[in-house]
């Protein structure tokens with residue numbers, strides 16, 4: 090089945106980038122310019138790349154959306170996806186499309202796809218690597234010594250919550266929440282697996298995960314961020330393999346840099362090297378994962394659709410077939426969540442299971458996500474009222490999380 094060209098969007102209004110006072114507008118007007126600056130500060134690009142970044146910044150701050158240059162990587166596909174949006178203002182198009190296209194344009198500006206000196210150089214690489222060297226990662230790896238000694242149920246909980254709250258370690262999120270990316274370490278500790286401040290799980294379907302994570306499982310993980318989050322995800326993957334819950338794991342990563350810190354194959358390698366060189370138990374976990382990659386028990390998959398500005402409902406047939414082989418799918422992070430349910434203003438009580446009923450496979454689909462954008466579904470009415478009454482920006486400030494399941 091070929092992928093759909095545009096987002097199927099029935100049911101609720103699509104989130105538009107520029108709605109005055111909205112979270113989305115803040116991302117477009119504050120986070121994206123700050124990201125361009127971060128990239129310029131991190132890498133000494135030459136005049137063509139610096140000038141292209143300058144032009145992109147001017148465009149996103151008030152200009153009309155330009156097409157990719159003719160012949161650019163994915164030119165035809167992006168033109169198709171953007172045929173209703175190119176030429177318009179960044180503030181009047183769907184937020185998911187605008188963010189996604191911004192990252193594609195940023196890679197264009199820095200010559201990522203073009204034959205030449207900057208080809209394949211990840212503009213977010215310095216920030217990702219700084220995070221891997223951070224005190225926070227060092228402490229989280231050291232904490233594996235204690236996790237190893239826990240009784241089985243507590244160990245299950247620790248690795249699951251590590252992966253869940255690891256999602257808060259997203260370098261884009263840190264830019265807008267005013268925290269330095271990576272270098273400071275930044276872990277104040279919340280007893281929930283490494284995040285800033287305290288966090289609260291507002292939907293907890295983790296029992297579904299443990300119910301269906303059974304031998305000989307074929308688990309697929311849709312990865313999110315590199316560095317700290319990926320380290321925690323790899324610990325969870327090792328745990329599933331090592332305890333026999335999974336015979337194989339497929340880790341789906343991005344084929345190229347995307348959404349600041351999203352994991353690519355290179356990031357998996359950096360993470361595994363970091364783990365194998367750590368003291369204590371972490372090195373053993375890293376070595377097991379390394380061996381699992383060698384033996385094929387842990388495989389890394391990439392698909393172009395991972396960087397498409399579309400919901401998973403529009404996924405192409407080959408990806409659908411791949412995911413249909415899973416006995417359990419774990420989707421990490423905020424962006425994957427938006428793409429799973431559709432980036433729309435759903436009432437918070439809309440059923441997660443119904444919105445994701447199209448997702449392939451006979452096993453459960455489990456979203457592990459800290460909330461960093463406006464979409465939230467599957468909440469009970471009383472909980473939703475209480476959250477709204479709290480006056481907190483609970484949908485976007487990263488202090489709330491869900492472990493949300495669609496049962497088979």
Ligand SMILES: O=P(O)(O)OC[C@H]1O[C@](O)(CO)[C@@H](O)[C@@H]1O
Nearest residue numbers: 259313314422423424425461462
């Ligand atoms: O890394 P994650 O968890 O997918 O979060 C990415 C999120 O960050 C944002 O770019 C800004 O919060 C969201 O729009 C996006 O969904």
